[in-house]
Amino acid sequence: MTQRKLILYIAASLDGYIAKPDGDIEWLSMVEAPQQDYGYKEFVKTVDTIIMGRKTYEKVLSFGIPWPHAERRSFILSKTRSGGDENVTFFNGDVGALVAQIRQTPGLNIYCDGGAEVVYELMRRDLIDQYVISVIPVLLGEGIPLFKPGRSQHNLTLLKSTAFPSGLVQMHFERKRDAGAV
DSSP, X not given: OOOOOEEEEEEEETTSXXXXXXXXXXXXXXXXXXXXXXTHHHHHTTEEEEEEEHHHHHHHHHTOSOXXXXXXXXXXXXXXXXXXXXXXXXXXXXXXXXXXXXXXXXOSEEEEOOOHHHHHHHHHTTOOOEEEEEEESOOOSSSXXXXXXXXXXXXXXXXXXXXXXXXXXXXXXXXXXXXXXX
């Protein structure tokens, strides 16, 4: 059995922000194009588990659409909420233990959909195996950074890069690990 990969699939501004200081992500719409999902539909076919932070979860709910991951297990990391519903489980324990538990069961890959605090914790523990980062052609100047300081260096291998007519550039990286490292 191959290990389930934890994949960060996220968009950021050219200067590295995932949202404006107030959490606004309206600027992402500047790359919307008819019939173009930037590979998202194909990507989600490869995952059966979602990990995201509470703020990202609440942002998704604010769109007024049905929960987009109803057919997947969704863990929402939260310090303030517990329990869950038919779509999500709120989790406030050790994220490393959660990922280890998920990886011990057979299934598809694991999708991290942000936000910054979750990405920081997963990187701090070196749990992200692949990064799919869509860079939006805008310089926000300030906001919520995708990669917070205070973690170790992570070497990556570029798997592919695609530039789209909208100006979005999508890069796929794999975490480079020493042979024998877990």
